[in-house]
C-alpha cells in the first residue's frame with residue numbers, strides 16, 4: 175500500500191440551476207487574457223447535448239483517454255513513437271469552430287456614430303482578428319435544449335439507444351434536461367500527462383492538482399488531444415497549453431476555488447481523499463464493468479489505523495489526515511455510494527464525481543408530473559431510457575449502478591417528506607429505506623450535507639504546507655517560476 179493524498183470534488187447535479195456563475199467567476203479570474211478568450215476552464219453544458227467543444231465525447235473522432243489492447247492499457251491517441259512522428263500535424267484536435275470564435279461588440283460605435291434617423295448598433299467583432307463577424311456558435315449554444323433537434327439529438331450518449339427510443343426520448347412529454355458543469359477532473363491516471371512529449375504537464379505530489387509548466391511547454395498540443403474531457407486548451411498568443419489549476423493560489427490561502435465559492439446552487443463539494451498509488455495501473459486496466467467499483471476501491475478509509483500508519487510513513491501530515499477524515503467527497507463517493515465519475519470508461523480515473531440528477535426520472539413517470547409516487551421503485555422499470563442515458567455518462571453503461579443511486583436518493587426524499595410534509599407514510603418511507611439499504615441516521619447525514627451544510631463542511635481544505643513540499647524537492651524561488659498561467663519568459667510568439 176502506497177498511501178497518497180489527492181484533492182477530489184463532488185458536484186450534486188440535482189442542485190445545479192444552470193446559472194453559469196461558476197463559468198464567469200473562472201473566466202474573470204483566469205482566462206481574460208489575450209489568447210485565452212475562447213477558453214472556459216469551467217463550463218456548464220445542457221444534457222442531452224453535444225457539449226463544449228462540440229462532440230468532445232466522441233472518442234472515435236478525438237481519440238482521447240486510454241483503451242485496453244490485448245488487456246494492456248495504452249493511450250488511445252497513439253504510441254509515443256507515432257505521436258512524435260506526427261508532432262507537426264495532429265489531426266485529433268478540435269478546431270476553433272468546434273469551440274467557437276470568441277467575439278466582442280463594437281461598443282465605440284454607440285458613442286461615435288454620426289447623428290442619424292436610426293439608433294446606432296454595436297456589431298459583433300471577432301476577438302481573434304478584429305473583423306466584423308456573424309455569430310454562428312458559442313460555448314453554450316444549446317443551453318436549455320435550444321435547438322434540441324440539431325444539437326441534443328447528436329449527443330454521442332444517445333447512440334446507446336435504438337432510433338425509436340431516441341425518438342421517444344425527445345417526445346414532448348418526455349423532454350427533460352439537466353446541467354452538467356465541468357472542470358478538469360485532476361485525474362489519478364491523467365492521459366494529458368502521458369501524452370505530453372515535453373514532460374510539461376505534471377501532477378503535484380502533495381495534492382494531485384494537474385498543472386502545465388509554462389516554461390517547459392513546447393506547444394505540441396498532444397495534451398489537448400490526449401485529454402478525453404478536452405480540458406486542456408492552447409493559448410494561440412503564447413503558444414503554450416493552459417488548463418484549470420483548481421485555483422491552487424486560493425486553496426493555499428485556505429479559500430475554495432472561485433467556481434466553488436461563487437456557486438449559488440451550492441452543488442460543489444471539495445475534500446481530500448487518501449488513495450493507494452500502487453493500484454492505479456491495475457484499476458485503470460480493469461474491464462469496463464468493474465471500473466467504477468475499482469476506482470472507488472482505490473480510495474482508502476481514512477479512519478483505518480493501517481491506512482493512517484502508511485500515510486504517516488509517506489510523509490502525509492496529521493492535519494491532512496484529519497481533513498481526509500472529514501472529507502465530504504469521501505462520504506458521497508465511498509460511504510454513501512451516491513457519486514460516480516464522468517465517463518469512467520476513458521480510464522483516466524477522474525477525481526471529480528457527480529451525484530446523478532433524479533429529475534429526469536421523476537419527470538418521466540407515466541402521469542407526466544413531478545411527483546413522489548409510492549410505486550417509484552417499480553416505476554423505475556418504465557424509465558429505462560433516462561437510466562440508460564445516465565449509465566452511458568456515469569457508469570460505463572452499468573444501469574444497475576444508476577438504479578442503486580436513485581433508490582438511495584429517493585429513499586432519502588421519501589423519509590424527509592414523511593417527516594416534514596406528511597404526504598408519504600412512514601411505512602412507505604421505511605420500505606424505501608430497506609430497498610435502498612439505508613438507515614434513518616444515514617438519511618439524516620445525507621440530508622444535512624446535501625441541503626443545509628455550510629461552506630466549512632462543503633469545502634474541507636487541508637492545510638497546504640507548500641513550503642515543506644517545495645523545499646524537499648527544489649529551491650522555492652526556482653519553483654515559483656514553473657507554476658500557473660503566468661510566464662517568466664515571454665513565449666516566442668510574444669504576448
Ligand code: SF4
Pocket residue numbers: 357358359360361364365366367384400401402403404405406417522
Ligand atoms: S481531465 Fe484534467 S487531468 Fe484529466 S486528462 Fe483531462 S486535463 Fe488531464
Ligand code: SF4
Pocket residue numbers: 189190191192193194195196197218353355436437438439440441
Ligand atoms: S454549478 Fe453552481 S454556479 Fe455553476 S451553473 Fe450550476 S448552480 Fe450555477
